[in-house]
Amino acid sequence: MTATIYDVARHAGVSVATVSRVLNGLKVREDLVERVQATVSRLNYTPSRTAQRMRKSTSHLWALIVPDFENTFFTRLARGVEEICQPRDTCVFIGSSDDDPEKERRYLEVALAERVGGVVIAPSSDTTDLQRIVGAGIPVVVVDRAVPNGAFDTILTDNTAGGQLAAQHLLAEGSKAVACVVGPENPTSQARLDGFLSSAKANPPIEVVRIERGNNRLDGGYRAMQRIIQSGVAFDAIFVTNNLMAVGVIKALGDMLPERKNDIAIAGFDLNEIPLLSGAYIASINQDPHEIGRIAGERILLQQTGAPPVCSIALRPTLVAAAAEFGCP
Structure with missing residues (x-):
């Protein structure tokens, strides 16, 4: 049977209150501390988390x-x-x-x-x-x-700043026409897109040729990239707001545009977390x-x-x- 605090008290020859004080690090006579700790070890006693939460104002x-x-x-x-x-x-x-x-x-x-x-x-x-x-x-x-x-x-x-970094990088790389693959309509995805669009208006600007939404997962990125390619718009770069969708984007490029996949610049978030990406022009906006x-x-x-x-x-x-x-x- 599992030992209880009452078993510890009985075997150590002390009160339950003394055992509780020792277990909670409160001041107790040194000889009593040694007796209680030795008994806890011998009986393999584990304090009840439920009981501890009832005694303490802060749960562990x-x-x-x-x-x-x-x-x-x-x-x-x-x-x-x-x-x-x-x-x-x-x-x-x-x-x-x-x-x-x-x-x-x-x-x-x-x-x-x-x-x-x-x-x-x-x-x-x-x-x-x-x-x-x-x-x-x-x-x-x-x-x-x-x-x-x-x-x-x-x-x-600072997601707005992240989107701005992506646009500034693609501008510096000479990109002219960018397709965007953006996550669901939540504050994070929107701030990244807004930051990108604001910096894309530089002189000369990047033309944002198409914006497609995805579900922040690989399949969502793949389908969004499919729709962009099937639309027939011309693009030389892609901005992606989520790392898993970036994997889907790259897979779709490999399946549908294999001859161009290594020539299209890609800027996305946390791509350093994805070890199997390929492409000569991938830039990662890294968070912490x-x-x-x-x-x-x-x-x-x-x-x-x-x-x-x-x-x-x-x-x-x-x-x-x-x-x-x-x-x-």
Whole structure:
């Protein structure tokens, strides 16, 4: 049978309160600490997380809810959150909403039922409702995608600046006609497109010959590129707002325009995360998801101490223009 705190107290010859104080790092006589710790080890006792949450005001379990955990951006973001959690004996459960508001709502319900110590979330849509979580006193940090008119800590990339970097690079490379493959209509995708369009108006400008929407996944990028090619528009460069869609774009180019695929300039986000890309003119606008996750974790800790959720941080992306620098042949 699993040992209980009462078993530890009985075998150590101390009260349950003394065992609890030792386990929670409170001041206890040194000889009693040694007895309790030796008994815990001998009985292989593991404290109940449920009981600990009932005794403490802050749970040692956090929730991270993201749209697509297959995207390495969110894997690295999770690592950043864990960097803050692990030294504090805190664990993170991760849910992938798949951009489905109903699936996201269920994960939020679980977080509420478990009375987690904090929620880090990349919202599935502009209408993501976090009020019940906040009303329960659970700290919330929004990452990657801002919630319109939401009074939440928000940590993301300066997506407008990222789009501008992409346009400036393609202008410098001499591109004349660009097709855009853009993610769903959310603040992140729109900011990247707006930034690109604003800088594309330079003198001389880049002509944006077509804009197609995708689902931020490989198949969405492939289908969007198919539609662009089938439309018959002439283009010498492509701007893509998501890394997985960029893979689909490149695959569609290889299938439908194999003779041109290595001559078309491509600028996209986080292409350094994709090791199998090909093409001589690929540029990556790189974010720092690990840092986003780390800052989000720090903000959860600050909220737990009573700091108001008023922080809004937009990290500046960087551009890597040489394909060989991020693993491309």
